[in-house]
Amino acid sequence: MSQASNNKSFEGFDAYMKEALTQAQGEGNLRSLIYDNLDSPTEFDIDLSHNDYLNLRSFQPLKDAVFKELQDLHLPFGSGGSRLLGGDQKILRQLEQEFVKWLGCYEDALYFPSGYAANEAIGQAIFTNDTEVFSDQLNHASIIDGLRLSHWTRDQKKIFRHNDLNQLSELLAASEATIKCIITESIFSMDGDSPRLPELLELCQIHNAMLILDEAHAIGVYGKNGSGLASELTNIENAPIIGIYPCGKALATQGAFVAGTITLRKYLINRARSFIYTTAPSPWMALALKNVIKLMPDLEERRVHLSKITNFMRSEFKRLGVACLDGDSHIVPVIVGDQTKGEQIVEKAREKGIACRLIRPPTVAPDSCRIRISLHAELNFESCHRIIEVFKP
Numbered sequence: 001m002s003q004a005s006n007n008k009s010f011e012g013f014d015a016y017m018k019e020a021l022t023q024a025q026g027e028g029n030l031r032s033l034i035y036d037n038l039d040s041p042t043e044f045d046i047d048l049s050h051n052d053y054l055n056l057r058s059f060q061p062l063k064d065a066v067f068k069e070l071q072d073l074h075l076p077f078g079s080g081g082s083r084l085l086g087g088d089q090k091i092l093r094q095l096e097q098e099f100v101k102w103l104g105c106y107e108d109a110l111y112f113p114s115g116y117a118a119n120e121a122i123g124q125a126i127f128t129n130d131t132e133v134f135s136d137q138l139n140h141a142s143i144i145d146g147l148r149l150s151h152w153t154r155d156q157k158k159i160f161r162h163n164d165l166n167q168l169s170e171l172l173a174a175s176e177a178t179i180k181c182i183i184t185e186s187i188f189s190m191d192g193d194s195p196r197l198p199e200l201l202e203l204c205q206i207h208n209a210m211l212i213l214d215e216a217h218a219i220g221v222y223g224k225n226g227s228g229l230a231s232e233l234t235n236i237e238n239a240p241i242i243g244i245y246p247c248g249k250a251l252a253t254q255g256a257f258v259a260g261t262i263t264l265r266k267y268l269i270n271r272a273r274s275f276i277y278t279t280a281p282s283p284w285m286a287l288a289l290k291n292v293i294k295l296m297p298d299l300e301e302r303r304v305h306l307s308k309i310t311n312f313m314r315s316e317f318k319r320l321g322v323a324c325l326d327g328d329s330h331i332v333p334v335i336v337g338d339q340t341k342g343e344q345i346v347e348k349a350r351e352k353g354i355a356c357r358l359i360r361p362p363t364v365a366p367d368s369c370r371i372r373i374s375l376h377a378e379l380n381f382e383s384c385h386r387i388i389e390v391f392k393p
């Protein structure tokens with residue numbers, strides 16, 4: 001007998017779930033996890049599906065350093081509570097300070113358990129009755145959910161076409177709000193492109209707007225010592241920027257920093273529900289992240305190599321007529337159209353020992369299913385040729 005099969009409410013909900021799953025399957029949009037089947041093949045010599053852009057997750061010298069410190073410091077693995085209750089470990093504050101020192105362009109930062117939680121907090125925190133927010137159409141789901149969660153009315157939320165600074169400028173010019181707030185990503189997660197940041201900052205200055213920039217896919221990879229794209233802007237010291245820095249990509253760990261002023265940090269501690277009502281991140285994770293940050297200045301060779309293979313892959317794809325989206329970054333999305341075609345390419349890659357995954361609706365628009373090729377520093381030119389063989393028309 002299956003679970004609670006004689007309960008009418010449960011039976012009704014169970015039938016609803018099965019129907020929804022059957023429908024998703026019929027549309028080719030059913031999602032599943034690799035290890036739903038524990039016997040799934042795991043041995044791929046090339047993996048294009050993760051965001052560990054600098055291949056630090058399993059970098060042995062880093063792991064050794066973390067293990068050693070763990071033993072020396074006797075850190076607990078769990079924080080034991082939310083940071084406002086018993087969970088505020090010294091290492092979490094040290095980590096925030098190290099992060100701010102590394103970036104060099106913010107007064108302070110607050111460490112959240114995930115990028116999702118950080119963006120949720122931001123959507124909630126920037127709300128006032130007299131605010132309008134200008135959000136890129138392709139912003140990450142966590143940014144959208146943050147804006148949905150707060151008390152924003154439809155009129156206060158302006159969605160501009162992806163990276164269209166002309167439209168953004170028109171919307172800003174027409175706005176009479178006291179607080180204008182642009183929110184976008186420095187490298188878009190599913191499109192791999194980037195807004196023109198100096199121009200964006202200029203728009204902020206012309207229209208007295210502030211900028212919230214999600215650097216999830218730039219931190220670690222771009223900027224001096226990997227400090228991201230915002231820190232590259234020449235006039236950043238006077239720029240009205242709040243930075244969101246998720247750590248699960250090139251920083252190979254977990255959590256996210258919201259960086260800005262000292263006041264912003266204090267305000268978030270008092271108002272951000274996704275910070276207040278959740279258990280503080282694990283001190284072990286904080287220690288690992290602290291070591292990753294310490295290592296960042298030494299990883300220039302990896303960053304330069306990643307940039308070389310990115311340029312190579314993108315120019316080869318262009319030459320061969322592979323339908324990849326324009327951009328300069330290490331996220332190279334190949335548009336495959338429908339799910340069936342996409343699955344065929346994923347299978348062809350799998351047969352050649354290459355792992356990649358199909359990104360489907362609703363993550364991306366219908367008809368723009370794509371294989372998101374996520375390049376990383378461990379790939380060499382021979383691997384690039386193998387990847388090209390899979391994707392060339």
Ligand SMILES: Cc1ncc(COP(=O)(O)O)c(C=O)c1O
Nearest residue numbers: 114115116140142189216246248
């Ligand atoms: C642009 C962007 N922001 C935020 C997030 C969420 O970060 P996290 O995975 O730490 O919740 C992601 C990815 O997952 C992302 O791509």
